[in-house]
Amino acid sequence: MTAPVDVAIVGGGVIGLATAWRAAQRGLSVAVVDQSAGRGASWIAAGMLAPVTEAHYGEEALLGLNLDSAGRYPAFVAELEAASGTSVGYSTSGTLAVALDAGDRAVLAELHAYQQRLGLDSDLLSGRECRTLEPMLAPTVRAGLLVTGDHSVDPRRLTAALHTAGHRAGVRFLEQQATATTSSSVTLADGTTIAAGSVLLAAGCWTPALTGLPGRPVKGHVVRLRGAGFLQRTVRGVVRGFDVYVVPRDDGEVVIGATVEEMGFDTSVRVGCVYELLRDAHELLPGITELELVECGAGLRPGSPDNAPLVGRLADGRFVATGHYRNGILLTPVTADAVTELLAGGQLPAVMAPFSPDRVSAHGTSAAPTATQAGSMR
Amino acid sequence: MTAPVDVAIVGGGVIGLATAWRAAQRGLSVAVVDQSAGRGASWIAAGMLAPVTEAHYGEEALLGLNLDSAGRYPAFVAELEAASGTSVGYSTSGTLAVALDAGDRAVLAELHAYQQRLGLDSDLLSGRECRTLEPMLAPTVRAGLLVTGDHSVDPRRLTAALHTAGHRAGVRFLEQQATATTSSSVTLADGTTIAAGSVLLAAGCWTPALTGLPGRPVKGHVVRLRGAGFLQRTVRGVVRGFDVYVVPRDDGEVVIGATVEEMGFDTSVRVGCVYELLRDAHELLPGITELELVECGAGLRPGSPDNAPLVGRLADGRFVATGHYRNGILLTPVTADAVTELLAGGQLPAVMAPFSPDRVSAHGTSAAPTATQAGSMR
Numbered sequence: 001m002t003a004p005v006d007v008a009i010v011g012g013g014v015i016g017l018a019t020a021w022r023a024a025q026r027g028l029s030v031a032v033v034d035q036s037a038g039r040g041a042s043w044i045a046a047g048m049l050a051p052v053t054e055a056h057y058g059e060e061a062l063l064g065l066n067l068d069s070a071g072r073y074p075a076f077v078a079e080l081e082a083a084s085g086t087s088v089g090y091s092t093s094g095t096l097a098v099a100l101d102a103g104d105r106a107v108l109a110e111l112h113a114y115q116q117r118l119g120l121d122s123d124l125l126s127g128r129e130c131r132t133l134e135p136m137l138a139p140t141v142r143a144g145l146l147v148t149g150d151h152s153v154d155p156r157r158l159t160a161a162l163h164t165a166g167h168r169a170g171v172r173f174l175e176q177q178a179t180a181t182t183s184s185s186v187t188l189a190d191g192t193t194i195a196a197g198s199v200l201l202a203a204g205c206w207t208p209a210l211t212g213l214p215g216r217p218v219k220g221h222v223v224r225l226r227g228a229g230f231l232q233r234t235v236r237g238v239v240r241g242f243d244v245y246v247v248p249r250d251d252g253e254v255v256i257g258a259t260v261e262e263m264g265f266d267t268s269v270r271v272g273c274v275y276e277l278l279r280d281a282h283e284l285l286p287g288i289t290e291l292e293l294v295e296c297g298a299g300l301r302p303g304s305p306d307n308a309p310l311v312g313r314l315a316d317g318r319f320v321a322t323g324h325y326r327n328g329i330l331l332t333p334v335t336a337d338a339v340t341e342l343l344a345g346g347q348l349p350a351v352m353a354p355f356s357p358d359r360v361s362a363h364g365t366s367a368a369p370t371a372t373q374a375g376s377m378r
Numbered sequence: 379m380t381a382p383v384d385v386a387i388v389g390g391g392v393i394g395l396a397t398a399w400r401a402a403q404r405g406l407s408v409a410v411v412d413q414s415a416g417r418g419a420s421w422i423a424a425g426m427l428a429p430v431t432e433a434h435y436g437e438e439a440l441l442g443l444n445l446d447s448a449g450r451y452p453a454f455v456a457e458l459e460a461a462s463g464t465s466v467g468y469s470t471s472g473t474l475a476v477a478l479d480a481g482d483r484a485v486l487a488e489l490h491a492y493q494q495r496l497g498l499d500s501d502l503l504s505g506r507e508c509r510t511l512e513p514m515l516a517p518t519v520r521a522g523l524l525v526t527g528d529h530s531v532d533p534r535r536l537t538a539a540l541h542t543a544g545h546r547a548g549v550r551f552l553e554q555q556a557t558a559t560t561s562s563s564v565t566l567a568d569g570t571t572i573a574a575g576s577v578l579l580a581a582g583c584w585t586p587a588l589t590g591l592p593g594r595p596v597k598g599h600v601v602r603l604r605g606a607g608f609l610q611r612t613v614r615g616v617v618r619g620f621d622v623y624v625v626p627r628d629d630g631e632v633v634i635g636a637t638v639e640e641m642g643f644d645t646s647v648r649v650g651c652v653y654e655l656l657r658d659a660h661e662l663l664p665g666i667t668e669l670e671l672v673e674c675g676a677g678l679r680p681g682s683p684d685n686a687p688l689v690g691r692l693a694d695g696r697f698v699a700t701g702h703y704r705n706g707i708l709l710t711p712v713t714a715d716a717v718t719e720l721l722a723g724g725q726l727p728a729v730m731a732p733f734s735p736d737r738v739s740a741h742g743t744s745a746a747p748t749a750t751q752a753g754s755m756r
Contacts, residue, residue: 223649225649226646268604268670269670269671269672270667270668270669270670270671271601271603271656271660271666271667271668271669271670271671272667272668274652274656274671275653275656275657275660275667278649278652278653278656279653279657282649282650282653288649288650289648289649289650289653290648290649290650291648291649292646292647292648292649293647293648293649293652293674294647296671296674
């Protein structure tokens with residue numbers, strides 16, 4: 001039995017770490033339990049903060065949440081960088097979605113019209129205008145949609161900064177697996193039990209096994225390159241029906257992502273997935289072949305029945321923050337703020353209310369009419 | 379000043395390590411100087427032992443050396459595995475060179491006829507016969523040449539075994555860079571000088587800088603996969619004019635190699651090279667996409683003006699063993715034996731005599747009429 005805490009958090013990914021930091025800032029005593037904090041999906045994620053270029057029909061509730069969290073990012077980053085003393089690689093240079101043929105161009109025009117109706121900012125560009133912005137683009141690029149509000153962050157630096165800020169705010173980190181949880185305790189692999197005022201499960205794709213909530217891991221491959229100055233902003237496009245994106249960072253890293261696969265808990269890197277990512281990125285940016293290949297990896301996104309997050313309190317009294325699927329990095333600020341409000345005794349804020357776990361049954365069916373499966377991503 | 383030795387060897391790749399072991403077996407005291415022994419070209423090499431499938435017109439002297447060394451391999455491996463207590467992953471299941479079109483088939487038939495004239499053993503097979511031997515081969519494979527005498531070894535396990543065997547035989551390993559050498563001393567980065575009866579330079583592509591001998595690094599990319607049972611033997615072919623080979627090991631490793639590039643001393647891994655290796659291997663073996671990708675790497679082969687080794691004594695009294703280009707692993711036994719004979723006061727054996735450094739001037743021109751550039755490999 002170790003000293004009791006106000007909040008015990010199972011899971012040291014971006015969601016768990018950000019919530020730990022926020023809760024500690026509110027004066028709560030916090031422990032984070034994770035065998036290898038920051039080494040799950042957060043370690044693999046490319047870090048796109050793209051509510052606009054990923055806006056899909058029928059997902060207006062989720063879009064609202066995504067935009068809300070994107071809006072929190074500048075202040076979140078400023079506060080976190082000050083608290084941790086480290087940069088998180090936040091880039092506000094925008095995103096350019098490009099079209100390789102007339103069909104793609106029509107899709108971009110339609111997305112542009114949809115964004116206009118929602119009041120989102122984007123500009124349709126000619127192929128020539130795209131190449132003026134990004135000279136490495138293929139001559140076959142026919143058109144583009146420039147979204148200055150879709151940004152990116154380096155998830156590894158974000159995780160490291162959250163860890164440091166949490167540590168400085170008094171968060172305790174327990175490098176162990178949690179073997180059992182109740183609404184007031186977490187038992188560790190070594191047999192220790194931590195008594196807690198509240199218990200939050202933020203274990204990504206492993207949360208369903210801890211809670212009985214529906215959900216599944218959704219595997220994603222990414223390839224990390226090195227090439228300073230290769231791109232000024234995130235470039236994305238649809239090649240052979242698959243979305244591919246290329247995210248540059250100020251430290252010279254360039255990340256190609258991402259596959260979307262239902263492969264269970266397998267995180268092995270497959271030859272075919274790496275090959276396809278390189279092939280598709282090469283189609284958009286032929287000069288990418290000259291860059292250095294640094295790392296190939298695969299991670300597991302926490303998928304939910306409707307691919308929208310599950311944030312709130314379970315019937316058994318435990319709290320949960322999971323199911324962020326492809327938007328975990330983007331949704332970190334709003335999720336941490338909402339969960340901290342709950343943990344401090346408040347209510348789930350209005351923007352998060354539609355994403356309470358109440359909407360799903362333990363049998364895996366969804367009762368939320370406002371957030372449907374994204375569907376367009378591989 | 380540390381204790382003097384009979385032989386100081388600069389370079390802890392397969393050539394240096396094997397010579398150290400052999401020299402220690404002959405009763406000589408030996409020191410090997412290398413900052414990171416086994417981490418050069420030996421670390422990246424796929425380990426094909428392929429004198430027959432790599433036989434080229436006009437390279438009969440080199441072919442003789444290659445065949446001689448291949449003939450030494452079984453006893454070399456048996457002795458080394460006994461001395462080290464570890465396996466070196468020696469596979470004698472043969473090599474299958476395949477043709478994807480009629481032109482490739484004609485090249486294989488020509489190579490087959492050439493091999494027959496030289497008395498080398500190989501069999502022309504139909505596409506169906508190839509697929510019976512290797513069911514993962516593409517349906518487009520039209521013909522093949524089976525060479526049961528072309529084997530493979532795991533260079534990393536070979537290096538580790540040589541290190542252990544050398545250590546057990548009394549070889550001293552100095553993990554430092556050599557900053558200067560004479561015929562009787564090696565100076566280390568920390569300022570220490572080792573007095574030696576003989577000094578051998580076996581520093582791969584860095585040997586020219588130490589000796590003034592002509593030579594250059596020839597970069598090669600390889601990709602390491604995991605897939606037990608995927609292939610029974612090495613498969614190679616020519617795709618889009620480039621040689622690609624896939625080497626399986628008994629521990630489940632599968633290695634795709636290799637590019638042949640003149641890029642100076644750069645060992646960074648390039649996106650385009652990995653992409654092309656995967657693409658070309660996929661052409662021969664479509665199912666390779668399902669395997670796990672473990673590692674992408676690049677190393678530097680020690681090239682010489684005629685791509686044949688430089689083994690013998692320099693005018694200044696120092697000994698040299700370098701320039702093994704694409705055949706370093708294959709030529710390890712014969713080189714170690716020949717150099718040890720020299721170091722023990724004997725003569726360069728007849729099979730190695732044509733490869734003395736006497737044939738090249740310090741200006742980089744070749745005087746050897748019997749060994750011309752391979753030319754057919756990318």
